[in-house]
Amino acid sequence: MFNEIKLKDRALSNEKAIEIVEKSSFGILSTIGENGYPYGVPLNYTYFDNCICFHCAREGQKLDNIDFNNKVSFCVVTKSKVLGNEFDTDYESAIAFGNATVITDESEKKDILLSLLNKFSADYLKSGRINVKILIISA
Structure with a gap:
């Protein structure tokens, strides 16, 4: 499906990639x-x-694109440090490929929204329960 990674020593196990995804707070869809x-x-x-x-507004470019083609990639970068004398950057990253799906089941939406709120706004759980679209990326 995809080309093999050139620098094999930089390939990650699924467990390490998940660890990077779990500890970061944002990524690029x-x-x-x-x-x-x-x-x-x-x-x-x-x-x-x-x-x-992730959650998003009820309409917009992201949803239009996913409606057109739900195949997506998601990239997370952490621990970024420029190594000026080496003309390089030291970082950890993980890239996921999958299919994006809008979640319509209210119970599942609630569970995902609570997970988002606990990660980013634990002090505002009550006010954070708003009517939003929830999407998932699954393999």
Whole structure:
């Protein structure tokens, strides 16, 4: 499906990739639009039930693209440090590929939203229960 990684010593186990995804707070979701252009957007997310989950407005470019083609990639970068004297950057990253799905089940939406709130706004759980769309990326 994808080319093999060139620098084999940088390949991660699934467990290490999940660890990176779990500890980061944002990533870049990449979709493809009807116009043929890729669209990358940074967003907050939670890793819940073996899926990358995020919320969004009820309409917009991201949802239009996912309606057109639900195949997506998601990239997370952590521990970024520029190594000026080496003309390089030291970082950890993980890339996930999958299919994005809008969640309609109210119970599942509630569980994912609570996971998001616990990760980002634990002090505001009550006011954070708003009517939003919840999406997941699954393999």
